Amino acid sequence: LTMPAKFPKVTVKYFDTTARGETIRLILVHAGQDFKDERLTFAEFGALKPSLPFNQFPVIEIEGEGTLAQHMTICRYLANRHNLTGHTLKAKAEADESVDALNDIVEKIIPIFLTPGDDAKRELVDKALPDLQARFKTLEKRLESRGGQFLAGNTLTWADLHLHHIVHNMLAKCLATEALASCPLLTNLNERVASLPNIKKWNADNLNRNKQF
């Protein structure tokens, strides 16, 4: 079995935000893949909506292969394509479990993320913080039980990239980074993902993007 030298080129279609699109981008960025990063306005999305497989964003277009929808499916497909799902069945399951747990947390963060204004965000965060801290603490214990270095298979997987997106983009934008207060392993893991050269450059280059919401 040998890896193909080139993969079909991917166009990512999403809004100009991180939310449910960024982990897709991070997987492609980490894999060093040139991809088309299309960011559409609400009006442009509205025009495109009827033609989308499930009338939703994000979607990706894979050169020569067609369109793929559903955020997690897109992530998992690209992660499998680019050696980011671990090397065993068990590791893949561990990655999926971690992502599912993270998505449970994302559902609690999304309403805060979408609320305009720092004061309104702060008020919602204060109410949600004990619950968020407890949920991250549970994930911290799971990480510890897996050896403490990575969320799945003791190797970098898309679960770690998803964690980084949630902490770096969503928690930060919601002013809720104290959600990781008692989680030294998750904090360290997030920092190590942030220091990966491609991710580091992407984050620095995109400091002034993601303005839509």
Add this chain to the structure above:
Amino acid sequence: MPNVKLTYFNLRARGEPCRLLLAYGGIKYDDNRIPPPWDPTSTWSTLKPTTPFGQLPILEWDGVEICQSMACARFIAREVGLAGNNSLEQAQVDEIIDVIQDLINTWVKFYFAKDEAALKNFADVTLQTALGQLEKKLDSRGGQYFVGNNLSWADLHVFMYLGDLDKAAYANYPKLTSLYERVGAVPNIKAWVESRPKTDL
């Protein structure tokens, strides 16, 4: 959890590849250290004839003895998922290992011969040439890791080798420098480097 014992001299040298891999994999083991042969308290002269090939390290893994430092390390690398994910990647890992081993083996000959001129030429020419080649290879693989754009034994081995050099030796190679820092930040590697016995070699 496997039952593991590593017997080697109280040196990093040819035992450290195994120790770094075991640390990464979170595998507890008996780190059985013998005073080096030049140490008057060493038991090596009595131990040597009892060993399969008259050499160390010897890895004992669930009751099975394995000799030859690279065979032991490659085995542990496979066990902890760092050997490369398919046949081609395994070859790419081995390529980097062999480059580093060539450097180590060349240097060791000059060191024990106390050949100062050869050691100087090694540092100024041989080493710098090899580091430039390694930097270029790392760059050709995407610049983040040597094989498969993910951590492998190749990165651990380069980390081990750079750690034994002055920082100045690789200061001109930014990708190698970044790799060194990032591997060093992996929790179990960081903890092992901080806690391991400090020895000259």
